[in-house]
Amino acid sequence: MQDVNLTELLSKMTLDEKIAQLTQLATPFFKGSKDQGEITGPMKEMGITQKVIENAGSVLGASGAQQTKSIQEEHLKNNRLGIPLLFMSDIVHGYETIFPIPLAMGCSWDLSLAEKSAEIAAKEAAVSGVHVTFAPMVDLVRDPRWGRVMETTGEDPYLNGEFSKAQVKGFQGSNLTKDFNRVAACVKHFAAYGAPEGGRDYNTVNMSEREMYEQYLPAYKAAIDAGVEMVMSAFNTVDGIPATGSKYLMRKILRKEMEFEGILISDWGAVKELIPHGVAEDEAEAAFKALEAGIDIEMMTTCYVDHLKEQIEMRNLTESLVDEAVLRILKLKKKLGLFENPYRGADERLENEVVMSAEHRAASRELATKSLVLLKNEKNVLPLNHHQKISLIGPFADNGDILGAWSWKGSREDAVTLKEGISQGMDHSLLTIAKGSNIQSISEEDAAEAVQAAKNSDVVILALGEDSEMSGEAGSRTNIKLPQAQLDLFAKIKETGKPIVVVLFNGRPLDLTDIHDQADAILEAWYPGTEGGAAITDVLFGKENPSGKLTMSFPYSAGQIPVYYNHFNTGRPKDAPDAQERYASQYLDSPNKPLYPFGFGLSYTNFLYKNIQQSAENMDPEEGISFTIEVTNNGKMAGEEVVQFYIQDVTGEVVRPLKELKDFRKIFLNPGETKEVLFNLREEQLRYYHSDLSLKSDKGKFNVFIGSSSEDVLSLSFQLL
């Protein structure tokens, strides 16, 4: 039945059946699910009829081959036309084998590993019966108070776009119909969810249209160009209209301009949220507005099933809108091969073999290693050696909470903790472990034990951070310092005079001003995933050379937010030669620049940049221009370096950022080795959105910067003819 005729099928469906097809419900509603009958909370209040469940189009959050198969089997027994269910879940950074959180993955600047991690996540999910993942999340972020910064790859539109494509490719492969090891991807959250006011989740987003086109839309567009099957709408408003009811965002930008033809799903409950937002009086109006704006699937509320039919009769809303939405859903079902094989990849035997295989764990370890960012390393306190007496102290010394949010299938028991990682290669008599404090509280006894351990060691590894509930969805904070208990612990350990290596576990850039000056080394480990402790150990002891570079700036303080590298100049730049002492754009009590900038990360070796060259003085728009630079490893250890290529359009029709990342190369250099790195620049890369939203370049002067971070660069210039 592979060539099921969808138009014919659609013509057999009643309007009720069609509308039910547009509804997505959580697993417990369905017969055959493990926890059926235990519907609680808001779901219980939903008053869903059996008829709707029997005709629903998709399931949220089901997994496990056995369960998904039994739900599908039960469903097909009762569904009049034999239309299979789609199973959708949040497989964000791994299924059971958990990879580093996306923000960490961004810091690897490793697109092929990002693709691989998505491929592995897809494989584990697919054999467990999942058809669609709600990933990648590609929202551009500039505010670390927002807990969901952990789900994205950071603050740069170009880099986010590259990771967006890589993940879509990894999840979907090239043939979803034949390749049952892949799943369809759903890019989210359209649009601009990453810019909530004050960093408070679900909050209002306000920005100019130009800014949205230039900074916020490219990463969604990249996913669409890569063939992503689905898009999820955002919770927030954009310019006063909730995204989930915005014809402008969904019909004009997404469907018309970006030419997206796949399914558009609302975020959880977002259709009904049009009421508290204040654009719909009741559920009926919410249903009308969401469908009119373009939402095909309503997730977890029932405005469509309860009201669309009457809305079609009452208002100027044609059934053809419903038909279009249903057809898109049926198309994806067909593409995934579900009419032929409704169980698709679900297979208990394969599930046992594939999920958390040694190969998958190894890939997770590799990505974790590459996503660690060395922020400080005074007097080369790192790498450590195996003859040193080490005390491992802190609430993350032996803590499995290193998977991060959105790792619901991952188990902390499977995670390699730092203690487990370090103990493996070490003479146990040289290692002392003490918790020192909890995440949020400290007791005299724990602190005293930790101080004693520190005193008896040569070097202290202090494993600090936020627990995984402190970031992720609804994890906004106004204070982004380490919790006070841990700062107190730090101060007590500092008094021992022992060198301190801080290892950080967290889902956002933190305000590290309190510890930056006092720690001897700082390694940002993020939530590194299942193999975290092993990966960190490899780096701490120099088996691996750290190569991660930040993709989101670390502020000096929350008061400085937003702080991001690709900002504009002002009319009164602080660093201008003629800047006035007082009336310059600055804070009286803080630098303008972040504590650690975009693109920054240290290595155990030294990379020397020299001899920057350009192929011509002017750029002919037809021909482009190229640049070379020599990078030498003049340290003692082999290592990888991310060579970053930025431009600045010096004078534009509208103000241009001081730097914009346009390209990068990740290179490997042995000690003493030099490589010449080449960047070709084309005129298209110089285009930007003008005041009338036209995308074009301006003739004139451009600066080019190549270097090892957004602030450590060599530069030259050219003219675009």
Ligand code: BGC
């Ligand atoms: C989140 C989405 C997620 C959805 C389904 C929502 O609360 O915002 O990112 O995909 O839930 O779990």
